Amino acid sequence: MAWFFSLLLIMISLVSYVRATVEPTDVPDELTWNFHVAQKKTSMSNTPASAIQAWCTNVYKWQYDSIVHGGRNASTGTRQLVNYLSDQVHLSVHRSGHVKRQAAPSGPKRRRKEIRMLSEKELDLYFRAVRAAKANTTTTPNVYEALAEFHTGITSISAHGGCNFFGWHRVYLLMYENMLRDQGPEFAEVTIPYWDSRLEARMDQPTSTVLFTDRLLGTGSGEATGGILGSGWSTSAGPLVRNIGTDGPPMTDEAIVNVTRMTRMREICGADSAIESDLEFHHNGIHRWVDGQMAMLQTSALDPAFWSHHTFIDFVWEAFRMNSQRNGVNTETDYPENPTTMGAAELHAPDAALGFAEMTVIDGLSNTFTTEIYEYDPPPTCSVQNPDCGSKYLKCVVFRDNAHCVSSTLAEVVQWEIDQTRLTTVASTLPTRPSTASPSICSTPTVPALYSEHDKPYQNHYCLNGKSDIRQWVYIPVKVIYRRPPEYQSYGSYPIYNGKSSRTNDIYSPGAYTQVHQYLKNGQPAKYDKCAEGDKRISSVYIKSIGLNYDGIYKEYAIVDRRIAITESTAYIAVKNPAMESTLALIQATDSCGRVCRPVCKKPKSNIYRPCSGAVRLTSAFPRRYGTDFGNAVMDIWDFISDKTCPQFNTENVVIAFNCDFQTDWFWPTKQPPVQQSVPPGHVIYKRGKVPGPVTRQAPHVEAGPIHNKVTGVPGCDLGYGCLVSKPCAVLSQEGKDTGLCSTLQYECMNSCHMYAKCWYGKLYVQQCNRGMRYDPSSLKCVPGMCDYSHSSKGLPRA
Ligand SMILES: *[C@@H]1O[C@H](CO)[C@@H](O)[C@H](O)[C@H]1NC(C)=O
């Protein structure tokens, strides 16, 4: 038997000299450009690094990573629904807008209220309308999801990362509201309630808000149920999942004041805005705070919380517009010269297509929306004199001369209801208003189990390229190296010298030992106002994998010991299974306070870790350094073969680690973006309605314009997002087989002169040229120049 083990050992040692199958790699250039832009705007001392990191990464994902995994064609039904809804909005803006101002608006102005200010009846009506849309299968899979699907693809590029963000979402929200109203006569006056997340931000423990319970938006940790979601909420991206509070932050009062005190649009969006007053940047925090489907642009609208969050952002934008108008600014024409922060500027140009109907970006600034169609009820307030917020879901917190409304917890709401019934029982002879509490609630008060941060499991949705299945994922071990953080002052266990206890340092204080102190000095990186600290002695480091050549996010946390000067821990993180083609993923680590840990990677054939980008590449070649499931991954790093009773730790297989050192120097790779062509102010690039927008992406037949007649008769491949390539799909997929080296393959999009498709790690990505550039098929590059739409009908036909 011994010979067998020695042979095995020899095999194992040989094997470790073969090329590693989880190996560090570089992040794509386009992502380094984003970090370059962010570095010019802020620093890790100024902005929580997690927010910077997520911002750059997400914009990269939307912009360059419109992954085509064959299955994303919008169905005819979806296109019809979106066209119908957007035409309706366009008409209502026109009818009451500039064209015929004398025409009577189509009904009373809609009033949108904070969700907690709705009466029980209004809440119930809204919930039922949403569920009706979810159950309405006249469009596949249902009208709710069909509309949610439009928050993706090229839409994400033209609707995010720049100033069209506001107008596009304003129209999108109206379409949603109209869709709900269509679900039956009883819903004819439904409006979207907004979610003022300051009400959470002001809580001591925002995750205990009643908003994320079965009373309102459904539960907030794990698979979400209850409230608006009913008994459950399945989506095309798996069951709806949330992990509230694991990143953040909710919108703070300060962030909103920073936006609404501005007067010019260039101060709140685009290249020239400061990060502190960039509303889209602040809005990102809530997507991460809710997590689950909400954290990814492609899936966020599947969570009903999305609509209420965005309605609040629309409200904040409206507050900004009112402030602008008070300061004499014409909010219908005030539009920045540099309307994007990162890339795709041409899609945010004032005369570019808005993305819906025949509207342009500047149409999204029309005053008509809020002068004629809808308006906002102010957010709940209270005062020292009148400490009542007007809702059982809110309480008034009075501090000296200040009073503000804060969300209640479920326990507080239940208590309030019990008190109400007692009051009404005692005073049952008085003709009081009917009790709001139903008796069943009083007999069995459902107070949620209170988890501490570390008791809470993290629930993944396992959604990969639109399909949720754990078997598509494999696990890699990730090591976390963690220092005692700046705010953890003392473990409270003191050394005793000569019989006397010393209180200046506890036994593990890094500062007490010169030999460690010289290496362990902390910086003061910016962090969120509130973070789920949990138990003081232990903390969580969240580790996330983001697909670079697939759509998918996986997250888990490692638990670290805060008492020790420096310590390590291991987590297992899933990435796409590389069995069929290699996997490229970016691994990032943050704490719940928004500070980040720096990636370090093991150099091949050594045990030395060096700073790296955090991107890894996996292939299925032997030896695998990943586990096909969690159990396998455990066995990869714990060696039970040498001695069954004493497992050995096999560091060889831990390729990536994170160094949580609380420093503030910039570590993300940055590269200067290629020269951005600046377009003279006011220069018209696109004419109204001529730019292929997401609604009109269609092109089932190749209808060549005069510019590209070489494709006549060729059955092209529709890559979606408005890009039609002249080669058949079968040919394309053959050419782009997973070689890992296919980046020289590029294809012209027949129906758009500013888009092209680029092969990258075996997949085709639809790409955009920057503003003022067009794609030149001969040089395979974006070159300065305008698209010539005057002789062609390259704008796609409407469905
Ligand atoms: C997308 O649409 C094109 C054109 O209608 C069609 O040829 C292609 O098969 C569709 N793709 C999928 C995955 O349905």
Ligand SMILES: *[C@@H]1O[C@H](CO)[C@@H](O)[C@H](O)[C@H]1NC(C)=O
């Ligand atoms: C389903 O949704 C469509 C589109 O919003 C609407 O026109 C239709 O009336 C709805 N059907 C029902 C049964 O409510």
Ligand SMILES: *[C@@H]1O[C@H](CO)[C@@H](O)[C@H](O)[C@H]1NC(C)=O
């Ligand atoms: C608001 O602006 C101030 C001043 O620019 C800045 O110090 C602060 O960090 C900003 N707050 C947020 C949440 O961005």
Ligand SMILES: [Cu+2]
């Ligand atoms: Cu959003």
